[in-house]
Amino acid sequence: xxxxxxxLTLRPLEAQDQEFSYQVYASTRxxxxxxxxxxxxxxxxxxxxxxxxQRSHYQTYAPNSEWQVILLDGQPAGRLIVDRSDPQRIALxxxxxxxxxxxxxxxxYFLQALxxxxxxxxx
Numbered sequence: 001x002x003x004x005x006x007x008l009t010l011r012p013l014e015a016q017d018q019e020f021s022y023q024v025y026a027s028t029r030x031x032x033x034x035x036x037x038x039x040x041x042x043x044x045x046x047x048x049x050x051x052x053x054q055r056s057h058y059q060t061y062a063p064n065s066e067w068q069v070i071l072l073d074g075q076p077a078g079r080l081i082v083d084r085s086d087p088q089r090i091a092l093x094x095x096x097x098x099x100x101x102x103x104x105x106x107x108x109y110f111l112q113a114l115x116x117x118x119x120x121x122x123x
Contacts, residue, residue, distance in 0.1 A: 006072045006073040006104060007072070007073050007074075008071065008072055008105075008106055008109055008110075009071045009074075010068040010069065010070060010071065010080065011068060011069050011071060012066070012067065012068055012069070013067035013068055013079060020069070020076055021051075021067075021069075021079055022048065023098070024078055024079050024096045024097075024098055025047070025050075025051045025054065025096065026044075026047045026051070027096070027098050027099055028096050029047055030099070033046075033047070054094075058081060058093055062083040062085075062091065062093055064083060064084070065081050065082060065083040065085075065091075065093055066080075066081070066082050066083075066084070067080075067081050068080045068081070068082075070095075070097065070106055070110070072101050072104065072106055076098075077098055077101035077106060078095065078097035078106060078107075079094065079096055080094070080095050080110055081093040081094040081095075082114065086123075087123075088123055089118065089123050090114055090117060090118045092111070092114055095107055095110060095111070
């Protein structure tokens, strides 16, 4: 996608992207973590446990989901997890963008693209 805010592409999330995926996840919890009186180490341990639990849940309950890295101008900017295995719907499991890439239209673009894909497929 070419937009005023950059070029968006997707690529499969691979094993070597797990730390990046964790960083994306952790960035979505920053405000929440700022409210707890824990050490930085305690916060990281908690977030890594939650990240692992989320990944396990998705793998168990949506095993056919596509895990993708969102690229903005070629740079990893976020992640997108979509399950297309149900013949009646497309399920967005997760979309998250790193803070420095937010408010550039990536989330809106992919949400709209999924809505259009579902409409076109009669889902």
